[in-house]
Amino acid sequence: xxxxxxxxxxxxxxxxxxxxxxxxxxxxxxxxxxxxxxxxxxxxxxxxxxxxxxxxxxxxxxxxxxxxxxxxxxxxxxxxxxxxxxxxxxxxxxxxxxxxxxxxxxxxxxxxxxxxxxxxxxxxxxxxxxxxxxxxxxxxxxxxxxxxxxxxxxxxxxxxxxxxxxxxxxxxxxxxxxxxxxxxxxxxxxxxxxxxxxxxxxxxxxxxxxxxxxxxxxxxxxxxxxxxxxxxxxxxxxxxxxxxxxxxxxxxxx
Amino acid sequence: xxxxxxxxxxxxxxxxxxxxxxxxxxxxxxxxxxxxxxxxxxxxxxxxxxxxxxxxxxxxxxxxxxxxxxxxxxxxxxxxxxxxxxxxxxxxxxxxxxxxxxxxxxxxxxxxxxxxxxxxxxxxxxxxxxxxxxxxxxxxxxxxxxxxxxxxxxxxxxxxxxxxxxxxxxxxxxxxxxxxxxxxxxxxxxxxxxxxxxxxxxxxxxxxxxxxxxxxxxxxxxxxxxxxxxxxx
Ligand code: SF4
Ligand code: SF4
Ligand code: FES
Numbered sequence: 445x446x447x448x449x450x451x452x453x454x455x456x457x458x459x460x461x462x463x464x465x466x467x468x469x470x471x472x473x474x475x476x477x478x479x480x481x482x483x484x485x486x487x488x489x490x491x492x493x494x495x496x497x498x499x500x501x502x503x504x505x506x507x508x509x510x511x512x513x514x515x516x517x518x519x520x521x522x523x524x525x526x527x528x529x530x531x532x533x534x535x536x537x538x539x540x541x542x543x544x545x546x547x548x549x550x551x552x553x554x555x556x557x558x559x560x561x562x563x564x565x566x567x568x569x570x571x572x573x574x575x576x577x578x579x580x581x582x583x584x585x586x587x588x589x590x591x592x593x594x595x596x597x598x599x600x601x602x603x604x605x606x607x608x609x610x611x612x613x614x615x616x617x618x619x620x621x622x623x624x625x626x627x628x629x630x631x632x633x634x635x636x637x638x639x640x641x642x643x644x645x646x647x648x649x650x651x652x653x654x655x656x657x658x659x660x661x662x663x664x665x666x667x668x669x670x671x672x673x674x675x676x677x678x679x680x681x682x683x684x685x686x687x688x689x690x691x692x693x694x695x696x697x698x
Numbered sequence: 699x700x701x702x703x704x705x706x707x708x709x710x711x712x713x714x715x716x717x718x719x720x721x722x723x724x725x726x727x728x729x730x731x732x733x734x735x736x737x738x739x740x741x742x743x744x745x746x747x748x749x750x751x752x753x754x755x756x757x758x759x760x761x762x763x764x765x766x767x768x769x770x771x772x773x774x775x776x777x778x779x780x781x782x783x784x785x786x787x788x789x790x791x792x793x794x795x796x797x798x799x800x801x802x803x804x805x806x807x808x809x810x811x812x813x814x815x816x817x818x819x820x821x822x823x824x825x826x827x828x829x830x831x832x833x834x835x836x837x838x839x840x841x842x843x844x845x846x847x848x849x850x851x852x853x854x855x856x857x858x859x860x861x862x863x864x865x866x867x868x869x870x871x872x873x874x875x876x877x878x879x880x881x882x883x884x885x886x887x888x889x890x891x892x893x894x895x896x897x898x899x900x901x902x903x904x905x906x907x908x909x910x911x912x913x914x915x916x917x918x919x920x921x922x923x924x925x926x927x928x929x930x931x
Contacts, residue, residue, distance in 0.1 A: 626870050
């Protein structure tokens with residue numbers, strides 16, 4: 445257990461895109477208290493040393509997702525990462541997958557645009573009120589836990605290290621939550637494959653590893669969507685069955 | 699044509715990939731050159747029902763989601779680790795994921811699953827033979843090992859993600875289906891073992907190699923097998 449007089453070195457990434465061509469680290473010495481999280485340390489620095497450090501947070505309870513950062517190289521929430529679980533020096537950087545606003549703050553707006561471009565919930569033509577069985581909503585509910593921290597987007601090597609049309613794990617999870625909803629009439633695996641680069645995900649599961657809500661993004665959203673895409677694009681037998689069904693019902697199974 | 703077939707990932711210099719291919723080739727060659735004869739009711743799982751099924755078994759494992767994660771990380775280094783420091787992946791490296799050339803075969807994993815399911819009964823048949831080859835019942839250490847092997851492979855095969863999709867994952871509304879409640883129950887149970895798919899993939903692979911070595915040792919005359927129980931009539 446860490447005693448109150450323990451001190452820790454924290455290195456904070458600094459960059460003001462309007463002034464600095466390159467980012468740099470600034471080191472601070474912070475006293476450690478029991479149960480302290482990284483956000484406490486950053487707040488200590490802004491209170492005692494330098495008020496110009498830009499940092500964004502709201503709930504300090506792992507609910508709002510705004511304090512996402514890269515802590516010692518791992519995308520994590522600053523308010524949920526305890527100092528005593530880290531080594532002697534703690535490096536804190538912004539999420540480099542997104543445009544930098546200043547210091548630790550990034551602009552995650554592109555995610556809201558991606559979200560808006562996803563075909564929205566489109567109910568089947570059934571009479572309201574819908575009666576939905578509990579067992580049918582449980583799967584899509586898992587993805588509703590998402591707090592939109594976008595740590596999964598930040599860690600995904602396809603988003604971060606390559607230029608493709610892949611929209612990223614958060615958005616496939618969103619698509620899956622709509623697709624698996626019993627009252628929804630669309631199958632988004634088609635658009636995910638054709639336009640949104642689902643095939644670029646190579647199931648390496650880093651998104652699942654960093655998700656603070658422990659959503660099984662790869663296992664429960666991406667892989668099921670890939671399997672649905674295989675039904676419609678790669679599996680000749682399923683494609684044939686799909687065609688016959690479509691002709692029978694005369695309805696659009698897109 | 700050729701560059702359509704061969705994704706960029708395979709064209710870059712990659713010692714790990716070359717080593718992996720050499721390892722696979724040598725292992726396959728060894729299995730073909732040094733077959734294991736049946737030994738006192740024990741049939742080596744690599745030769746059951748015949749060594750000719752090896753390509754299907756191999757492709758089942760190669761296209762398995764669990765191994766995909768492993769080789770994409772540790773052979774192709776896309777990325778080697780989730781930490782954003784030193785993950786050895788960057789924009790200068792070509793990357794097509796599962797969208798081009800032979801990597802598209804990943805999308806047909808389910809067909810290799812079907813072949814793996816078709817082979818499963820042979821493991822149980824071999825177990826039966828190992829216990830009844832004398833005409834009466836005899837339980838030996840080797841049979842217990844074969845039983846463990848059969849169970850591990852069964853769990854591995856049925857914890858597959860494609861199987862999960864097949865038995866209900868692709869459905870959005872269970873209550874709208876005839877027998878939906880039972881289908882959901884099967885799906886939920888499968889999901890529980892599916893969560894351990896990676897562990898089962900490795901456990902079953904390591905174990906089948908162990909079984910092969912065990913039987914080879916017996917054939918070579920090393921006395922490691924023991925009779926646990928025999929029914930003398
Ligand atoms: S599993 Fe797919 S989406 Fe998730 S981090 Fe890896 S490549 Fe990205
Ligand atoms: S899925 Fe998880 S990691 Fe991704 S944005 Fe939502 S809560 Fe964050
Ligand atoms: S401050 Fe809200 S999630 Fe960290």
